[in-house]
Amino acid sequence: MNLKETAKTVVAEYQAVFERLDEDMVNRFVALIHGHDRIFFIGVGREGMMTRAFAMRLMHMGKEIHWIWDDTTPSINKGDLLVATIGGGNIGHIRYVCERARSNGATVAVMTGSPSGAAVKAVADFVFFIPACVYLGTDDVVPSVQPMGNLFEQCLLITCDLIVMKLVDEISGISFEQMEKRHRNVE
Numbered sequence: 001m002n003l004k005e006t007a008k009t010v011v012a013e014y015q016a017v018f019e020r021l022d023e024d025m026v027n028r029f030v031a032l033i034h035g036h037d038r039i040f041f042i043g044v045g046r047e048g049m050m051t052r053a054f055a056m057r058l059m060h061m062g063k064e065i066h067w068i069w070d071d072t073t074p075s076i077n078k079g080d081l082l083v084a085t086i087g088g089g090n091i092g093h094i095r096y097v098c099e100r101a102r103s104n105g106a107t108v109a110v111m112t113g114s115p116s117g118a119a120v121k122a123v124a125d126f127v128f129f130i131p132a133c134v135y136l137g138t139d140d141v142v143p144s145v146q147p148m149g150n151l152f153e154q155c156l157l158i159t160c161d162l163i164v165m166k167l168v169d170e171i172s173g174i175s176f177e178q179m180e181k182r183h184r185n186v187e
Contacts, residue, residue, distance in 0.1 A: 006145065010145070013142055013143075013146075014151075016142040017131055017132045017141075025129065029126065032081065034167060036107070039055070040073070041054070041065065041067050041083050042068040042084045043084065043094070044085075044091065046149065047087045050085070050157040050160065051085040051111070052067065054083075054160035057161070057179075058164070060179040061179055061182075062178075068082075076106045078106065081106060082106050083111065086117065087112060087113050087114070087137065087149055088114050088149070089137060098122075098123035107125045108123050108125050109126040109128060110127055111156060112127060112128070113134030114138055115127045130155050132151040132154075132156075133152060134151070135149035135152070137152070
């Protein structure tokens, strides 16, 4: 494998994903995030790590953030938002958590690379579709030379960072400097 040539291919994959990303959907997701002060998150594996990074940035913005399954996670209720990453569209235990959140009145947003997946269709009040090759996905997405869900996971991280930048730039009234003051300082 030629590293530089493969990197060019991967960067072209990113470009193709971002060209297909629906900007209206992004704006609606930004408004959904902005409209909720208490947001819960869930995801597993590598896509869960990307989701945690998004949760952390929103905490830096001053949102009350909780990660499902942390011992300190409170109950979820009406007026709360659950953001679940279900990359391939059908992760049973995440579906169960989403169902429980909805039954307690929360709104459920699902970030996915396969919006036709059974879990997504069953639980999502809002679907945030990232059209990138994802592990076990079945929808029309940008294919990848990378293994499994790499392209989805990478684009998920970049997209969530872009959403934070959009919130800072257009909506929240908070600066990156103010966010930095909320960064963990016990390192």
